[in-house]
Amino acid sequence: MDFRFTPEQEAFREEFVSWLEKNLPEGWDPSRYRNYESFDEWARAYKDFQKRLSDGGYAAMHYPHEVGGQGKTLMEEVIVLQTLASACMELRTPGIITHGMAVPTIFHCGNEDQKREFLPKIFDGTHIWCQGFSEPNAGSDVANVSTRAVKEGDHYILNGQKVWTSFAHVSDYCIILVRTDPHVKKHKGLSYLLLDMKLPGVEVRPVTQITGEAEFNEVYMEDVRVPVEMLVGQEGQGWMIAITTLMFERVLGDATMAAAYDKNIALLIDMARQTKRSGRPIIEDPIFRQQLAQAYIDVMVLKYHGLRNLSSQLQGGTPGPEGSIGKLLWSEPNQRITEDALGMQGPTSQIMSGSPWSIQDGFWQYGFLRSKGNTIEAGSSEIQRNIIGERVLGLPKDISRAARQE
Amino acid sequence: MDIKFNEDQIEIARQARRFCENESPMDYVRDMFEDERGFKDDIWTKMVEMGWTAICIPEAYGGLEMELLDLAVVLEEMGRAVIPGPFFSTVLLAAEAIKEAGSDAQKEQYLAGIAAGEIKGTLALYEPDGGADPGYIQMDASTDGDGFTLNGTKLFVPDAHVADFLVCAARTEAGNDPAQGITLFIVDPKTEGISVSLLPTMDGTRKLCAVEFKGTKVSQEGILGEPNNGWASLKRVLQRAQVGLCAESVGGAQRAMEIATEYAKIRIQFDQPIGAFQAIKHRCAQMFVEVESARSILYYAAWAQDHEDAKAAEIAASVAKSHCSDVYRNTSASCLQVLGGTGFSWEHDIHLYIKRAKANEVALGDPVYHREQVAQLIAG
Numbered sequence: 001m002d003f004r005f006t007p008e009q010e011a012f013r014e015e016f017v018s019w020l021e022k023n024l025p026e027g028w029d030p031s032r033y034r035n036y037e038s039f040d041e042w043a044r045a046y047k048d049f050q051k052r053l054s055d056g057g058y059a060a061m062h063y064p065h066e067v068g069g070q071g072k073t074l075m076e077e078v079i080v081l082q083t084l085a086s087a088c089m090e091l092r093t094p095g096i097i098t099h100g101m102a103v104p105t106i107f108h109c110g111n112e113d114q115k116r117e118f119l120p121k122i123f124d125g126t127h128i129w130c131q132g133f134s135e136p137n138a139g140s141d142v143a144n145v146s147t148r149a150v151k152e153g154d155h156y157i158l159n160g161q162k163v164w165t166s167f168a169h170v171s172d173y174c175i176i177l178v179r180t181d182p183h184v185k186k187h188k189g190l191s192y193l194l195l196d197m198k199l200p201g202v203e204v205r206p207v208t209q210i211t212g213e214a215e216f217n218e219v220y221m222e223d224v225r226v227p228v229e230m231l232v233g234q235e236g237q238g239w240m241i242a243i244t245t246l247m248f249e250r251v252l253g254d255a256t257m258a259a260a261y262d263k264n265i266a267l268l269i270d271m272a273r274q275t276k277r278s279g280r281p282i283i284e285d286p287i288f289r290q291q292l293a294q295a296y297i298d299v300m301v302l303k304y305h306g307l308r309n310l311s312s313q314l315q316g317g318t319p320g321p322e323g324s325i326g327k328l329l330w331s332e333p334n335q336r337i338t339e340d341a342l343g344m345q346g347p348t349s350q351i352m353s354g355s356p357w358s359i360q361d362g363f364w365q366y367g368f369l370r371s372k373g374n375t376i377e378a379g380s381s382e383i384q385r386n387i388i389g390e391r392v393l394g395l396p397k398d399i400s401r402a403a404r405q406e
Numbered sequence: 407m408d409i410k411f412n413e414d415q416i417e418i419a420r421q422a423r424r425f426c427e428n429e430s431p432m433d434y435v436r437d438m439f440e441d442e443r444g445f446k447d448d449i450w451t452k453m454v455e456m457g458w459t460a461i462c463i464p465e466a467y468g469g470l471e472m473e474l475l476d477l478a479v480v481l482e483e484m485g486r487a488v489i490p491g492p493f494f495s496t497v498l499l500a501a502e503a504i505k506e507a508g509s510d511a512q513k514e515q516y517l518a519g520i521a522a523g524e525i526k527g528t529l530a531l532y533e534p535d536g537g538a539d540p541g542y543i544q545m546d547a548s549t550d551g552d553g554f555t556l557n558g559t560k561l562f563v564p565d566a567h568v569a570d571f572l573v574c575a576a577r578t579e580a581g582n583d584p585a586q587g588i589t590l591f592i593v594d595p596k597t598e599g600i601s602v603s604l605l606p607t608m609d610g611t612r613k614l615c616a617v618e619f620k621g622t623k624v625s626q627e628g629i630l631g632e633p634n635n636g637w638a639s640l641k642r643v644l645q646r647a648q649v650g651l652c653a654e655s656v657g658g659a660q661r662a663m664e665i666a667t668e669y670a671k672i673r674i675q676f677d678q679p680i681g682a683f684q685a686i687k688h689r690c691a692q693m694f695v696e697v698e699s700a701r702s703i704l705y706y707a708a709w710a711q712d713h714e715d716a717k718a719a720e721i722a723a724s725v726a727k728s729h730c731s732d733v734y735r736n737t738s739a740s741c742l743q744v745l746g747g748t749g750f751s752w753e754h755d756i757h758l759y760i761k762r763a764k765a766n767e768v769a770l771g772d773p774v775y776h777r778e779q780v781a782q783l784i785a786g
Contacts, residue, residue: 001415002408003409004713292781292784297725307409325698389688394667
């Protein structure tokens with residue numbers, strides 16, 4: 001067993017860290033949790049920075065040259081992503097779905113034309129992608145998707161509605177799950193399309209969320225004509241491709257989240273030193289010290305679990321249902337950590353960003369609220385536990401679900 | 407980066423699994439739970455023949471000179487089988503203390519003896535008011551220039567009743583820094599002035615003793631390591647032993663998860679296996695999440711002992727001890743809930759796991775202690 005980078009990997013990491021120091025956007029302030037007022041500005045900043053990464057030779061490390069990648073291994077990609085997560089997560093956020101879901105889906109399930117057309121423009125920052133799975137009646141029950149795609153000549157005609165579509169309002173394309181055959185069992189009638197968000201009939205309406213921002217959207221489709229070349233795989237394979245996509249989202253995610261949270265722990269320690277409760281620094285209180293240590297433990301467990309999982313991927317495994325562990329290990333601890341951080345602040349925890357009494361620019365206030373979505377997005381905790389229970393431990397489906405899926 | 411067992415470790419784990427199934431079935435565990443001595447010599451001899459007592463002992467003293475991770479592979483399987491007996495006390499406490507602080511002559515005598523399976527030892531550390539912090543050592547050791555006289559009581563000394571020697575931590579100098587002034591002694595428990603008594607503890611598979619010292623004489627040759635500086639050595643010994651306990655805990659938690667999952671598949675209520683109900687399914691899934699997360703941090707902490715710098719290794723040991731303790735306690739308790747009334751019975755094995763989980767949780771620093779250690783190490 002060896003938990004270290006090789007000397008070559010370590011040299012690459014150092015090289016990238018020093019490149020990054022010189023290439024962060026001008027005026028970008030790492031002490032602020034949010035540098036951009038609008039989502040348009042934020043998306044622009046992401047695209048510009050992705051272009052810079054690409055020009056520097058650091059985009060899509062583990063993808064082949066033919067599709068715009070660097071032809072290296074997953075390790076180099078992990079090193080880049082970890083470094084970015086701890087240095088400038090904000091600049092990556094608008095591209096999370098793009099890189100975590102759209103890229104692996106197109107690469108592993110798309111045809112050669114689709115790969116050559118779409119991947120290079122993702123890697124060089126030209127395009128942001130969103131993901132259209134959820135619908136008002138297809139939340140955890142994703143297979144209940146009812147957005148219809150009817151084939152007419154060389155087009156699919158789309159009608160329906162998606163919801164909770166992150167970054168749809170700044171996206172150029174969407175990976176979308178649609179129903180092409182309403183007459184077969186529900187999983188079997190789904191297909192996977194690549195949707196150009198600029199097509200006539202696509203309407204995006206932002207949904208204001210608990211943080212007061214609108215990261216999510218409703219996406220309405222009315223007689224949207226999608227060329228048949230935009231079908232991924234075959235008709236009826238949508239469910240299988242979607243499941244694969246969801247698992248890919250998790251592998252790099254775990255390794256990256258730990259790096260992002262490492263930075264949060266450093267902030268938490270800083271806060272505990274500088275903020276007083278009843279006249280003494282938080283860091284001197286034995287109960288808060290326990291919470292601080294538990295936060296550190298949670299993140300360290302996530303980190304080494306993520307590395308162990310990654311290592312097994314590197315040995316040739318494909319992402320499996322075990323990935324659900326990682327999802328639970330980052331989402332639930334993040335809620336505990338942000339809750340504890342607010343608990344440490346006492347009454348001041350109510351003050352958001354923008355006051356002389358704000359602590360750390362309201363980082364933890366935003367984090368606390370945003371973390372409430374962590375156990376819902378990308379498959380709720382309940383769905384993760386179903387996946388582990390049924391697909392890893394081999395426990396039976398409950399009678400009602402088993403009967404429906406016969 | 408390569409985070410998986412190598413061929414040797416896979417083989418060690420396979421052999422250990424087979425050994426535990428054949429030589430230490432639950433009938434044996436239950437017999438030893440009730441037995442005062444707590445193990446049978448022929449099982450001990452077979453463990454020695456497997457090479458287990460020699461894994462981390464240097465080749466120069468007849469050992470295999472392997473890494474803590476290799477030993478953790480065996481300990482995980484032993485924990486899975488809640489194996490009784492003085493393996494942990496001898497191999498992870500006594501041998502590590504001698505290895506860390508012993509003179510050549512002491513190593514020749516004790517390490518070679520342990521590797522060959524001829525002697526057993528333990529560590530006398532905790533005291534009645536010690537709390538969670540094993541650094542709190544007050545037992546008096548005074549000198550008249552020729553050797554020392556020990557007076558005081560040691561508690562929770564594992565397997566002292568069957569040990570051939572004790573490594574005992576005592577205070578030889580008082581001062582402001584409690585970590586200073588501690589000296590380690592090697593003591594024969596048959597020495598005049600020592601009385602050993604078994605404590606009626608919850609976990610009968612890990613015997614704990616009270617050891618009372620009344621004017622016990624120890625010669626100069628009995629001093630282990632540098633006088634007054636015993637804590638520096640002990641600290642490293644304890645870290646390795648903490649990681650060893652984590653391995654046992656992960657193995658035990660793994661078994662508890664399996665017991666719960668197997669039962670959830672066959673127990674029918676409301677016309678279906680109870681594992682079909684999300685109330686049960688999610689409980690089992692949570693056990694799996696916790697066990698796998700504990701295993702990940704265990705492997706890192708064990709590897710770190712032999713490959714990372716001192717501070718990183720110390721942090722990893724405390725993080726792992728806190729997490730694995732919590733996980734074993736939660737998982738074994740959760741298993742009982744899945745088993746329902748059956749799990750509450752003496753007849754079902756899960757109580758043995760719940761009791762070992764509790765013993766491992768509080769041994770060598772409980773989670774509260776280790777979280778405070780982590781806080782000190784990361785934030786001062």
